[in-house]
Amino acid sequence: MNVKPLPWSVVVALLLVVIGLAIVPILLIRDTEFGGADAAAEAAIVEIAPDYEPWFAPLFEPPGSETESLLFALQAGLGAGVIGYFFGWQHGRRQRRDR
Numbered sequence: 001m002n003v004k005p006l007p008w009s010v011v012v013a014l015l016l017v018v019i020g021l022a023i024v025p026i027l028l029i030r031d032t033e034f035g036g037a038d039a040a041a042e043a044a045i046v047e048i049a050p051d052y053e054p055w056f057a058p059l060f061e062p063p064g065s066e067t068e069s070l071l072f073a074l075q076a077g078l079g080a081g082v083i084g085y086f087f088g089w090q091h092g093r094r095q096r097r098d099r
Contacts, residue, residue: 036072 045052062068 062071
């Protein structure tokens with residue numbers, strides 16, 4: 001099985017699409033806060049039951065929203081790395097087996 005790499009023009013076009021998907025919402029949607037699902041859930045719970053008390057407290061409270069975003073991005077990057085490594089490992093095993 002011979003796999004040919006993509007031409008550089010396709011790679012550049014795909015990179016531009018990915019960058020556009022990341023930047024366009026930030027430029028087009030003004031005066032909004034890009035909050036997470038946790039904040040939305042907390043707001044909904046407070047609206048439904050204002051006297052509700054959580055069952056437990058977080059083990060670690062990051063010092064700011066930037067730190068929370070950094071930890072989330074780090075978690076996503078590590079997860080993507082593990083998944084990519086697994087698929088690459090499986091691909092290598094298949095190539096060795098086919099030889």
